[in-house]
Amino acid sequence: MSGSTDVPDEGPRNERTGGDDQPREQRLGPVVRRRQQVMTSTSDQRLLDSRGPSDWVHQDPWRVLRIQSEFVEGFGALAELGPAVCVFGSARTPPGSSEYEDARRIGRGLADAGFAVITGGGPGAMEAANLGASESGGVSVGLGIELPFEQGLNAHVDVGINFRYFFVRKTMFVKYAQGFLVLPGGLGTMDELFEALTLVQTRKVTRFPIVLYGSAYWGGLADWLRDTVIAQGKASPHDEDLFRITDDVEEAIRLVTKD
Template identity: 70%
Template sequence: MSDLTEQPHEKYRGRTRLRGGELDTSTTDQRLLDSRGPTDWVHTDPWRVLRIQSEFIEGFGSLAELGPAISVFGSARTTLDDPSYALGEEIGRKLVEAGFAVITGGGPGVMEAANKGARAARGHSVGLGIELPFESGLNEYVDLGLNFRYFFARKTMFIKYAQGFVVLPGGFGTFDELFEALTLVQTRKVTSFPIVLMGTSYWAGLVDWIRGTVLAEGKVSPADLDMFTVTDDVDEAVALMVEARTRRPRGSDRAKAEPGDATVPPE
């Protein structure tokens, strides 16, 4: 029998082999059971993988039976007296009246407005929050709420459980979500997925730049500009969502692949 006090030349941490300078003198069980041991291990990448996995499992489990839903995005900085707030509230209410659940980022501003409208219409009001140093919790109108550590897990839920996006005036976070959706539609990672930009005056500069610079230089194709609609009419926005729902294949609430799938059949 070998001397248990002898320093090994190599060891295994699960499937990982360690040699030389990578060797350590403790085991995972030891670190788990010995409260006086080092705690840095809970901040390592392998441990983060489990946290990421738990966020996906919790999100999938909580939202799987949500039914048809639309994600509504916009600025958290929108004040109560801003016209965008009233617009968000109207959108939330009318989406519910059309048979959709409403998903937002769960924060204040436009997100709060859409959740407020959804609750007023007695619909499903969902908030997918994110851990940030300058925001605290979900708004009071969220009935089903999840808080995420990781943006990419949260963004997957926005795409997987929504049948379309309504995008109100917002900042970098709103742009990020908008262009993520546009990329997924362009690459056919998702299908039958309407994107509506609410507020013609707000989005005009961006649309002009896409048309006058991006399209003009051949960075996108003319058909790519058909991926989104710009309007000030809430009823038009809701009608586009309803129309897309009717085009979905029979027996499928979500006629789209998971974000990240290798191939997606065309419509």
Template identity: 70%
Template sequence: MRRSQVPSDTTDQRLLDSRGPGDWVHTDPWRVMRIQSEFVEGFSALAELGPAISVFGSARTLAGDAYYESAVRLAGHLVQAGYAVITGGGPGIMEAANKGASQAGGTSVGLGIELPFEQGLNEYVDLGIDFRYFFARKTMFVKYAQGFVVFPGGFGTLDELFEALTLVQTGKVTTFPIVLFGTAYWRGLIDWLSTTMAAEGKISPADLDLISLTDDVDEAVRVIVREDEARRAAEREARARVAADAE
């Protein structure tokens, strides 16, 4: 939907806004069916995707920006390493990563979201899904990815970053590399996590090891590949132990 057809509010907003009459009692059960359909559509579309990396970053980053060009190169390198690339499907860093993946001949995935302003999937998305609910979309980002690369961004980027960190910290996902790209942008956050959050005991100092920080495209890909290979090796060893115990 574009121009005058774009609604003034979003499905998330209508779900979470508790104000108004009590007719939500009659409509929420039907929303459950719509939510279920989003999960089914996402699982169906991505089930055979294969190894993939989710790339996040600001929708406001313009073509020609150093981070934009780095995201293009990073996505191309990820494709060469055998990964599909998943983004939010929008402009900026998302467009750059989809562009790099598409130009490298890989699978370029865009998971869009209904917003109160016009956005739409960028032209480099080969496999696209539009979601109404953020939580359904976020599940797809994590479930079908072997790691995250996070470029400079705003609230949405931080939301995805800390979602991933929480899932890894709590063991909901294991051996999940998280790479922050752009040391100048992210250094202040890393320092605060260390000198304030970890120093006051709100997180363990070891939790900081969940994050890799770099300005180098090749290094970012090496981190992803190294940790992914370690995870696969651990899975093979676990299967071998189960088989040996069964004999």
């Protein structure tokens, strides 16, 4: 079935951009695309695009099988993982910075506490947390995503899965983690944070601590939620209790791993 010419091309796994002597590269499972053959759209983009030719009628059933296969691969790879915590943070956090070293300490501390560390598998804070877990002999997991500008899984990931679809990847984050520890990050980090908050608020998940590391970074968001969202009745006063903010690495680890 997988060899049928009717199966649509699903886009890049990852991409590296270098100088003139280093070609741009995408990996699609066993397929590698370089130079002019690099594709500019992703599987999510094509799946969600309602415009274009009517051949989606024939392609979408194949996409369902691709989506199914991603769930199967993810469940199979992580089923025996054991206790784990997701660590989120910016891919732009520079190595050697205080935020990078804090993420590294967090990864190390979680591994010492007997927890696997799950990240998005990218550079920056994710790389630092994976590095810390690996240094302590813990299980370091990276769940990557197909993006036009992503650089693939970092070198400190022991178990890595590259996903085509965000919603499959998000399921794996929530299903196999006992909590989220969120470092300063951008829109992707906030997307994961607010999804977790919503799942806890609506009781779709149980016993799921959410810890934000860095009061200087997250304090403004907490103030806005309290003084605007909750104050205007858009959320319950109890929703303030869905997360904790700390500046202490040991406290962050204790809060996210406590029974």
